[in-house]
Amino acid sequence: MALPLLLTPLAIIFIIIIIIILSHTIIQRLRFKLPPGPTPKPIVGNLYDIQPVRFRYFLELSKTYGPIISVWIGSTLNVVVMNCELAKQVLKDKDQQLADRHRNRSIERLSKGGQDLIWADYGPHYVKVRKVCTVELFTPKRLEAFKPIREDEVTAMVESIFKNCSIPGNHGKSIKVKDYLAPVAFNNITRLSLGKRFVNSEGLTDAQGLELKQIVDNGVKIGASLSIAEHIPWLRWMFPVDQAAYDSHVARRDRLTRAIMEEHTLARQQNGAKQHFVDVLLTLQEKYDLSDDTIIGLLWDMITAGMDTTVITTEWAMAELVRNPRVQMKAQEELDRVIGIDRVMTEADISNLHYLQCVAKEALRLHPPTPLMLPHKANASVKIGGYDIPKGSNIHVNVWAIGRDPAVWKGPLEFRPERFLEEDVDMKGHDFRLLPFGAGRRVCPGAQLAITLLTSMLGHLLHHFSWSPPPGVKPEEMDMTENPGLVTYMRAPVQAVPTRRLPSQLYKRLPA
Template identity: 70%
Template sequence: MAFPLLILSFLTLFIAYKLFQRFRFKLPPGPRPLPIVGNLYDIKPVLVRCFTEWSQVYGPIFSVYLGSHLSVVVNSAELAKEVLKDNDQQLANRNRTRQIAKFSKNGSDLIWSDYGPHYVKVRKLCTLELFSMKRLEGLRPIREDEVTSMVESIFKDCSKPENEGKAVVLREYLGMMAFLHITRLTFGKRFMDSNGVIDGQGEELKAILHNGIKLGTKKSWAEFLPWFRFFFKTENQLLAEHDALADSFTKKIMQEHTLARHKTGNTKNHFVDALLTLQKEYDLSDDTVTGLLWDMISAGMDTTTITVEWAMAELVRNPRVQQKVQEELDRVVGSDRVMTEADIPNLPYLQCVTKECFRMHPPTPLMLPHKASTNVKIGGYDIPKGATVSVNVWALARDPAVWKNPLEFRPERFQEEDIDMKGTDYRLLPFGSGRRICPGAQLAIYLVTSMLGHMLHHFTWTPPAGMKPEEMDMMEQPGTVTYMRTPLQAVPTPRLSADLFKRVAAGNV
């Protein structure tokens, strides 16, 4: 009898609390929540599409309950400005689930820390040290090395007689490039030998990353229904084991760099060296150093792969745009050398293509949720302390009130109007805005633009044999970051002479 009474007590308390909130606060409208589960029963797998559909029913701001937790979603540029500028400081905290709290050491990193002295200190470190223009320029040879290595790999595979005219799965090449690039930037290691074989340490890291993705994409009701967490002991154990493996791997890398620095006295541009060198100056705990390193990995790997895959899908579907980029590349770069990042300022249409892709396919379409540190008002509605607010960037990009023909992939719109995508124009927010804007935005822009430029300069891309462009699957996969549901397949046809497909190795940077 005790257990049913306990459940009944919880139900009574939940209903009483919700009634209290309803009378005390003027909350945004939204779908009717059920006791305990809230709106979990009604949420569709691709969250961003579900929320965009709900915005058309309930308006540009609405409430949704994840279990008993109130989340507010805004879906217009005007409301995004209220969240990210007008009420930026009051909405600068993070809502950490049990899994995120465990992995981030309860917000010891940058991404998941609450706004306060710790966040300000770590943010300053990232802005002035890790992502300074000087460091980004110093790391440019690594970016160009890995991009040209990817191009060489595609060329070798598509040049085999048995592969003539066949499509390649682009995600395989993009994913490997992103892995090698971000691990070199973060850990100072390539984890791959000259024969293209991943070493033991690299395989260990890949296994940790794969397991992290698996744990992260698995929706757990325990995150939203804390009263039932005792049913998820196996899940808790797997999470603890994953955290221990990641910590152990990072400590080994940090020890290697510390020993090497003591032997030679030299430091390099890599993030691990920078953090270890600056640890005392910025008074960083080991947990914060570890958390920052994994922030770089998690924020820099999936997002690059996702963005370029979506961009290439749009370019395959829009041969007019692809041809226009190639004409610009031929005019500026020519056919007797390969493109470099130094060419990007002279390739304005390519830059517009990058912007248009970030507009239509932001890799984190709901951004990361902001948590209210006090009661605030957004759009005339009350947001109680402790509620989270998500900005639906995907919906902003599809708003016909601010974008002409928003569903059309048309880079020319950025020639007609110069729109910033680093947080000052609330119609276009792929990197967020305000206090929580992504500090690595410029690095992402450099890398995505370089990858697209190389892939279009070296190859012409067409759909697989027998597939029409309009038949391509352009649906998102469920998750916080939005991969294409069906990995992109396309046929590459080389445009340059074979000697220009060789990797431009950076050496010991």
């Protein structure tokens, strides 16, 4: 005689959870006309079907299901749109209803519940801090005031490459380009936001700089360590996070930032206000009713966003220029014609370097640094492309796919900057064919700063050096695939051989 099956309390709870999840999914599908997509599995949805490089996987799905698809990541509905018409509906027509942010547990802790700009839900707080960024921080006048800092860092990069090439035995050897791009982004954003260059002229990083880099790296590790429970809220109680690790990281970050804020407060009392973002925010703290948590959040938004994106796009652009010597030579011909070979490029030259601007724009079209943008979250149920998007769903705009859409771009996979000489296409959120910085309420407030620094870095790299593949490597053999992740670092960092083009005296750093 078989013994009756005895269910433990834990098993009963688990069964109830499964029933709730399945019921919720069924109700969603019956109540709403959702975009088409692959059939989700119970509990996990499509989580284990999604390939690591998500934006490529979603584009493949669109060949079966169309330009708007549903993908269930755990019990959360994620809607992905992949053409410019649908992007316009998401980012303009229904922008206000789709302007919230999805925050997992690590983001919730690091942003103090969305007290910053990037991770804040749309509402009075977001409108306030957005105004601070656009009216007080990223103004043309302030960005112009920081021009000497940007030019100093870019010329420091050129000097560093030149010194490496001048070492006996290094002639004709390749360098890892990213190793020279990353310090420019790091030093530029820390000087801009925190008023400090943590790296001296010998390339040595001081104690605060090392602490800053360790905090950035640790934040990435925390974000990558989250379990499947992040996608299945009903199971989070089974996967407790290491709260002590979160608290320690946040305390460490805040401790460093507050120390820098105190340094600036003392300096302002002695020498008056400066233009750096930390000084501006502290000066305006009372006027805009900004908490210390909001100031810290805004500073870290700038640090984390500003470090990665410019490096990523510049590296991709350099890879394309090495693979396309015709484009490289054409850009250098323009640089020689406009600037000559007896002086170095300055930011004032950019407005006359039309082809170079097109090179930067073409790099952003093919290789946007955030290919799916940061996810938007629906704060109300809306319709997109004739389909229902229920409240609480996440919406992703696949700007990588839009930039390669053959219905919009002629020869979409070809690196051909000339296309932007033939037709001027805005890339600051007004033309939905090209959205490297997003659009609408969530458009990146630092877009112009990023474009200026990218164009300046490319101009200096091309004016001072010619670039070729490593010995024995053909241009078409270069690895042009991406690492998985929220941003699109190259899977194999580009290696290239620099050859000097200008007189030796033009390779010396010009300190600000």
